[in-house]
Amino acid sequence: MEIEEYYSREEWMRFKAKADQVETPSLIVSLGIIRRRFEELLTFFPYAKIYYAVKANPAKEIIELLRDLGSYFDIASIFELDKVLSLGVSPDRISFGNTIKKEKHIKYAYDKGVRLFVTDSKPDLHKVARSAPGADVFVRLIVDGSETADWPLSFKFGCHPDMAYDIIVEAKKLGLNPIGLSFHVGSQQRDIGQWDDALTKAKYLFDLLEGEEKIKLKMINLGGGFPAHYIQKTNETKEYASEISRYLHDNFGDDVPQIMLEPGRSLVGDSGILTTEVVLVARKSNSNLTRWVYIDAGKFGGLIETIDESIKYPIHVERDGKREQVVLAGPTCDSMDILYENNKYELPVNLEMGDRLYFLTTGAYTASYSSVEFNGFPPLKVHFIE
Template sequence: MSIDPLEYYSQADFDLMLSESRKHKTPFLIFNLDILRQKYNELHCHFPYVRIHYAVKANPAVEILKVLDELDSNFDIASVNELDRLLSIGVDPSRISFGNTIKKAEDIHYAYEKGIRLFASDSDHDLFNIAREAPGSKVFFRILTDGGDSADWPLSRKFGCHPDLATDLILLALDLKLIPCGISFHVGSQQREIGYWNSALAKVRYIFDYLETLGLKMTLINMGGGFPASYISRTSPMETYSEEITRYLKEDFSERPPEIIIEPGRSLVGDAGILVTEVVLIAEKSHHAMDKWLYVDTGKFNGLTETWGEAIKYPLYTEAPGEDSSDYIIAGPTCDSQDVMYESFRNPLPSGIKEGDRIYWFSTGAYTASYASVEFNGFKPIPVYFVGQRAKEK
């Protein structure tokens, strides 16, 4: 089998996850809280000057939020349900930002009532709502960035606005008695080209310079997520991300703004998960077919959504015997023809693989378990089992 688990996990972590996985019926996600802890500490070490706001959407499990709370992480939320979950475990609202630029007035109101005072925005209508429902709050403005060509999961277009509009919104925010504090951007999730942080920071510099000519000093830069997890298309190590991004910041900002935020999701939780599936069926479509269709017991609608467009290429591991073969098209179990994970991209699988064998999808801790339909075709969302220190304490 060409995927070596030790390229992705330490022997101890892999053994722990594998032995837990033997206790359960597939499909499910095993999440290792020790890896999460290690990822957080590494990130903190590489970016000692930033405030980390974990992007809860990446994996909102309470067990994960509790570990991050203990580590003094801050949090970024997309909805009031994420807010409620954080409040239910005792996170202080001063450690939470409402980073979704798309939100209802009633949700802004609710968040404000619960103590949220830091919001993202990229449009005047949203800003009017914030001014009305969350008076006097701090607001940062999300700008459009480049990076869609080298991010595995691009986030441009839908979010952010042109820098010229951002400066106008900042002036509008002042009129509305809000506190415009800075600029945010997201260069795209699983961004493999670090240089895009450079071009985004140059835009921030341009905006800050212009505002300074008007006597306005911004205090915050939010550099978003985009930091990588370990998939098939490998990326530079986190150390290189931090060295390069820190250099860009130094070059553009001789005096670093007091608040620098990052909002990592994937890079904190991605590598901590292994999604475990079982082969349901292997089928050939004709007597002379070159390809084999291999169906597993979860798919695009139950945790593997990010295989859409074959965007995220998860490393697949199995203990089945045989030579590596690229004959397999890998698909999910539903009666939906879109439920095909990999057809162009061929993840080699052993020729001896058969029904009932398990396939382990590495680095599936982010955007999987919560990214599942409720019961499409009757399949339930995948359960998550935790291993690691906190799991043992329970």
């Protein structure tokens, strides 16, 4: 793996300069890269409102940056809500994007001024109607992009179009304002065609509701799913945008609804490098040829998306020479704390304890996932550079 495939020389030098000053494990985040990704998204999707999925990386510095760039925010809980509000984001820039929420949290958000909620079931809709009267709601559809997404979101969220129809009709009866539909085709979705399938379903519902119920929906939330740069190549975001724009026009002609995006991974994934240190290199028997490389960050220290070896981070090491396959594992006393065992990474034969391994593209879903005290290890530290 060549670092230049992922970062320019200057970007890497900036990361490295910071990494050299800090203890491992540490996540170094480049705000400049996030700014560029945000500006690219605005250029590629000029007609969309971008709601940053705060869960991807809730660091104050990132929220402030995106606030100043005019982003909107998708929050999953009142705790994210409080954080975003405390940083000066007004509630009209916030969408409560979790279909699973306590009624008292809906009320809390409503009392703070939030007026946009997702739902995917009647019981949740009723909670919203009681505790957020008159709010705008959109209904999340089930879509299945799990075969081609590296981090699928499965059937936990969304509902069948038939049920979405009923929820929208009921929302209106309950005095809510049903404005549209949402879906998430799965995170790090490699098949752009998944958006086409979802938009076809959405269009069908738009037409049915207008024809039968005189309810004219006006918004579609295309979710996240846009890619960061991991080992397995994807199309560039630009390609996603041009294809999706085409699907929108194919489906809706000149009457394209308002579009929301909820990017997490594609906005902040590339911005981070997780700097780790080799704690131990060992073998399991005198004759066993496989080296086990244990490092100071693992599944509980920010690299949870290596579950099932789903996300394959590019790993950089500053040693040349012959490489051999290894098993890579984290530092905790839990046997599931193995990062890559089936996908064998090749690391230099002369790798030594104390060497650093740099996990590229770790800006999303790392720090926020790291445990608070498992085995006594503190949460992953995050440092920022421009």
